[in-house]
Amino acid sequence: MVVAKNLHEWVFPEKEFFFMKIELVTIAVLTLLIFFMGLTETESWVYALVFALIFVVVYATISFFIQKARLAKDIYKITDTHLHITRKTRRKEKTNKIPLKDVTKHKLDRFFLGGYLLARGKKHVLFFNNIAELDKFEKTLKKGMKK
Secondary structure (H helix, E strand, C coil): CCCCCEEEEEEECCCCCCCCHHHHHHHHHHHHHHHHHHHHHHCCHHHHHHHHHHHHHHHHHHHHHHHHHHCCEEEEEEECCEEEEEEECCCCEEEEEEEHHHEEEEEEECCCCEEEEEECCEEEEEECCCHHHHHHHHHHHHHHHHC
16 A cells, blocks of 8 residues: 655645735725725715725724634645645534645636636636745646556
């Protein structure tokens, strides 16, 4: 029996309070929209700026409390033959073991640090903390898919 060695492991998110890049882009667009709508309605840039700042503060506060209440965490371990994904929340834990040879398609986004892979018709979502984790995962995945 051959034992698969653990090639790479990471936990998402690394920090307790975390904004994803796609979330930051969305917040920025909405804040600009609120600012310009406030500017056209009130005709005062001070009020428009206050409305935009109120939106950002309210969003950040709600996001902080939701993250503290939910305590979501994903643990990824990739070996030379399998990808193990464990998703934990405060009350629930779900584990998937995906053979790399069954992966039919994968897509990774280097800007938003996320992606997915398809295996046996199921889509598995992936999240990364930095580009180094994404690169190491992709290298290992491509080796495992060839086997």
